[in-house]
Amino acid sequence: MATMRVMQRLSPVDLTLADVAKEAGVVPATLIQRFGTKRGLLLAACRTAPGGVPEQFGAARAKYGSPLKTLIELYAECGGFASTPEAMANGLAYLQVDLIDPEFHAITLAQFTAIRDETKKLLDDAVASDELKPCDTGDLARLIQQVNGGAMLDWAVYRKGSLAAWLRRSLKGLLAPYRLGVEADLPKARTGRMQNNRR
Numbered sequence: 001m002a003t004m005r006v007m008q009r010l011s012p013v014d015l016t017l018a019d020v021a022k023e024a025g026v027v028p029a030t031l032i033q034r035f036g037t038k039r040g041l042l043l044a045a046c047r048t049a050p051g052g053v054p055e056q057f058g059a060a061r062a063k064y065g066s067p068l069k070t071l072i073e074l075y076a077e078c079g080g081f082a083s084t085p086e087a088m089a090n091g092l093a094y095l096q097v098d099l100i101d102p103e104f105h106a107i108t109l110a111q112f113t114a115i116r117d118e119t120k121k122l123l124d125d126a127v128a129s130d131e132l133k134p135c136d137t138g139d140l141a142r143l144i145q146q147v148n149g150g151a152m153l154d155w156a157v158y159r160k161g162s163l164a165a166w167l168r169r170s171l172k173g174l175l176a177p178y179r180l181g182v183e184a185d186l187p188k189a190r191t192g193r194m195q196n197n198r199r
Contacts, residue, residue: 053114
């Protein structure tokens with residue numbers, strides 16, 4: 001956890017074992033003995049991510065109840081690691097390492113796959129509970145991941161409001177056509193506009 005906190009503040013180039021040791025309240029020699037190098041420490045920290053995904057989704061389910069609310073709020077909360085544009089920039093720097101280094105990429109791929117799988121389960125439950133229309137939940141889970149990633153970059157550029165609010169709005173916009181009862185409101189709105197135009 002100390003490593004993750006420092007990663008939000010410092011890029012891969014700037015982060016040192018001494019920074020993490022200070023954050024964790026230990027001496028650098030302790031980290032060197034345990035992890036060897038900065039790369040070893042970062043790999044160890046990242047390896048915990050994929051296995052923690054089901055637990056994270058389970059905790060959110062218990063908190064929010066509704067599958068759809070769980071989905072939206074969980075993604076909004078997960079943006080907390082990059083709650084400032086500077087933290088977002090650092091996150092992208094680490095992602096660059098993930099895409100280049102095979103060991104880091106394997107971990108990131110496993111994490112993304114786990115998130116997509118758990119997202120699909122939530123969507124399946126949302127369909128079963130009549131929150132969403134029947135749809136290809138696997139494809140929708142993929143789109144949710146893509147919109148989420150794009151929305152985070154979008155927010156870092158526009159910098160309006162909080163990242164959590166930005167993510168909620170983006171995900172709600174994506175999910176709106178799939179929600180039961182949403183389309184029923186659209187014809188009324190169109191009819192109202194047409195009547196107003198006639199007047």
